Amino acid sequence: MSATHANDLFDFVAASPSSYHAAAETARRLTDAGWRQQDEREPWSGTPGGHFIVRGGAVVAWWIPEQTNDTTAFRIVGSHTDSPSFKLKPGVRTAAVGYEQAAVEVYGGPLIGSWTDRELGLAGQVVDKAGVTHLVATDAIMRIPQLAIHLNRSVNEEGLKLGKQEHTAPVTATLSAGGPSLLEVIAASAGIPADEIAGHDLYAFDTARGALFGSAGEFVAAGRMDNLSSVHASLVAMLDATGEGSTGTDVLVFAAFDHEEVGSGTVSGASGPILEDVLLRTSRAIGNDEDARRRMLRRSWCVSSDAGHAVHPNYAGFHDPSHHPVLGGGPLLKVNANQRYASDAEGAALWSRSCETAGTTAQPFVSNNDVPCGSTIGPLTATRLGIRTVDVGVPLLSMHSAREMASAADLAAITGAIRAFYTDDESTLTQAS
Numbered sequence: 001m002s003a004t005h006a007n008d009l010f011d012f013v014a015a016s017p018s019s020y021h022a023a024a025e026t027a028r029r030l031t032d033a034g035w036r037q038q039d040e041r042e043p044w045s046g047t048p049g050g051h052f053i054v055r056g057g058a059v060v061a062w063w064i065p066e067q068t069n070d071t072t073a074f075r076i077v078g079s080h081t082d083s084p085s086f087k088l089k090p091g092v093r094t095a096a097v098g099y100e101q102a103a104v105e106v107y108g109g110p111l112i113g114s115w116t117d118r119e120l121g122l123a124g125q126v127v128d129k130a131g132v133t134h135l136v137a138t139d140a141i142m143r144i145p146q147l148a149i150h151l152n153r154s155v156n157e158e159g160l161k162l163g164k165q166e167h168t169a170p171v172t173a174t175l176s177a178g179g180p181s182l183l184e185v186i187a188a189s190a191g192i193p194a195d196e197i198a199g200h201d202l203y204a205f206d207t208a209r210g211a212l213f214g215s216a217g218e219f220v221a222a223g224r225m226d227n228l229s230s231v232h233a234s235l236v237a238m239l240d241a242t243g244e245g246s247t248g249t250d251v252l253v254f255a256a257f258d259h260e261e262v263g264s265g266t267v268s269g270a271s272g273p274i275l276e277d278v279l280l281r282t283s284r285a286i287g288n289d290e291d292a293r294r295r296m297l298r299r300s301w302c303v304s305s306d307a308g309h310a311v312h313p314n315y316a317g318f319h320d321p322s323h324h325p326v327l328g329g330g331p332l333l334k335v336n337a338n339q340r341y342a343s344d345a346e347g348a349a350l351w352s353r354s355c356e357t358a359g360t361t362a363q364p365f366v367s368n369n370d371v372p373c374g375s376t377i378g379p380l381t382a383t384r385l386g387i388r389t390v391d392v393g394v395p396l397l398s399m400h401s402a403r404e405m406a407s408a409a410d411l412a413a414i415t416g417a418i419r420a421f422y423t424d425d426e427s428t429l430t431q432a433s
Contacts, residue, residue: 002408003212005236006220009411010210012232013222017123017137017205019057019081019258022228024135026059026235026256027052033239035061040277046285050242053278056125057081057258058268060278063242065249068286073299074279076253076387077237077418078270078377079230079306080260083223084108084400086115086168088122088202093182094169101169102142102182107203108261112168113160114401115204116144120170124202126190134190136200140207141185142170170204206402218328218408225404229394230305231256233415241422251282252422260306260377270377276385301350302389303421304342304378305414307404308332308365310395318371325363325395327407331355331414333362334376334391342378347390351417357424358416363395392417 016022027037035050045051052061058081065072086104094103102122106112119140126134144167149155162168172182180188186202187194210222238254255278259269266272283293311324325332333351334341343351348362355362367373382389394414397405 002412003217005412005415006210006212006408008236009220009229009232010222013210013224013228016081016224016228016231017121018125018201018203020125020135020201021123021137022081022231022256023054023057023059023258026061026231027054029235029239030061044281044285046282046287052254053274055274056268058274059254059256060274061238061254062278062282063238063252064282064286065247065251068249068251070292071249071299072286073250073296073301074253074387075250075422076255076275076300076302076381077234077421078255078257078275078302078304078381079234080227080257080264080270080377081231082108082258082261083226083228084110084261085203085205086110086170088124088200088204092186092200093172095175096169098175099171100173100175100182102172102204104168104170104204106164106168109400111398111401112162112164114398114403115168115206116146116162118402119143119207120204121207122186122202123205124200126186126192126197126202127199128190128192128196129198131198134192136186136189136202138185138189141182142172142204144168144170208403212408220406220408220411221403222406223403225394225396225406226307226399227260227305227393229307229396229406229411230414233394233411234305234418237415237418237422240419248423251286253278257377264377264380270380271384275381279385297385297387300387301421302378302381302385302387303351303354303418304376304381304389304391305418306334306376306378306391306393307396307399307406308334308393309399310397312397318368320366320368323364323366325365327395327397327405328409329363329395330361331363331410331417332365332393332395334393335364335366336373339379340373340375341391342376342382342389343391346388350421351390351392354417354420354424355413357420358413360413360417362392362417365395
């Protein structure tokens with residue numbers, strides 16, 4: 001089962017070389033399952049069944065049950081569609097000593113060395129002069145070559161040092177080759193002439209497909225698992241939970257935000273209004289006034305699912321000595337005293353119940369005091385909406401590498417735990433005050 005799940009994840013990642021593609025692939029899967037896209041400019045539907053909106057690289061989907069009542073709550077799972085990368089600058093090309101190169105800006109916090117010596121494509125959106133948006137995903141067209149050890153003999157002793165401006169421009173062609181320009185390659189992928197491109201949001205991506213590996217075939221290697229692993233898991237869980245014969249009176253919500261890796265402060269990010277808009281308008285559509293909506297929010301829960309760190313066998317000293325989550329040990333419960341994660345005791349109990357229902361066990365993750373952790377959409381959602389939130393995720397090695405590593409069993413397990421969160425009896429959500 002875990003290998004089947006992993007291969008479906010590989011299909012999802014391959015179809016999602018950018019956040020915009022991840023949103024489109026999510027929308028395609030929802031549409032194929034009979035869900036209806038809501039136009040945000042039109043009156044909001046309160047019809048039972050599945051609905052979704054797409055806003056750039058973000059998707060929010062929600063399932064309205066056949067019956068709601070005065071105990072109905074939102075059950076939300078949040079994730080993000082973007083991953084660290086290199087974004088193409090407005091002037092797409094640069095040149096040096098006979099080579100054409102892509103002019104790129106670092107997006108988020110990639111493990112830069114891992115992006116070298118890989119065949120990369122460009123993916124994202126192009127907008128033409130008529131204002132029409134086109135999805136773009138090229139073949140492997142560029143590479144960031146490392147300097148040979150013969151010219152950098154101390155690299156193995158002193159470590160690889162890469163300047164973000166000086167050393168990251170990918171090579172796309174030789175100036176003497178006479179082939180199409182980079183802009184023409186992008187335009188061809190969009191299906192429009194190069195001189196019709198008015199704007200673009202394009203990102204580098206590793207073109208290699210995900211793979212199962214290891215002596216027992218238990219490990220997964222793929223790009224963008226932070227955080228497509230959570231987008232995929234929550235989407236699969238949502239579609240399973242709302243299949244034929246589904247019951248319950250809560251509104252189930254899938255929220256995949258964009259721009260988490262750069263702070264979430266955008267129209268499609270978790271600090272923006274997208275989720276609040278959906279919850280407000282859905283609550284009104286099912287007949288709630290303002291006070292009833294606020295009571296509904298107070299009954300609700302959000303599971304913020306974002307990849308986390310497994311203990312690294314070669315660098316165990318960077319981890320808390322009492323907390324060593326391992327690949328294959330189950331989904332993470334992410335805890336931080338300084339509220340970089342939103343988990344508290346109530347959230348821990350909720351996630352533990354979901355994992356137990358799914359037949360797995362949560363592994364607590366807490367940072368070494370000398371190694372501060374990052375953050376997630378969890379605290380942002382809790383702060384913006386006042387909804388109880390717990391931070392969870394799949395443990396990874398090589399996080400923010402061009403190609404990250406996980407356990408196939410953990411990927412299946414977190415999907416099961418999210419499914420349990422969506423489908424458990426309502427009383428398990430309301431036990432915490």
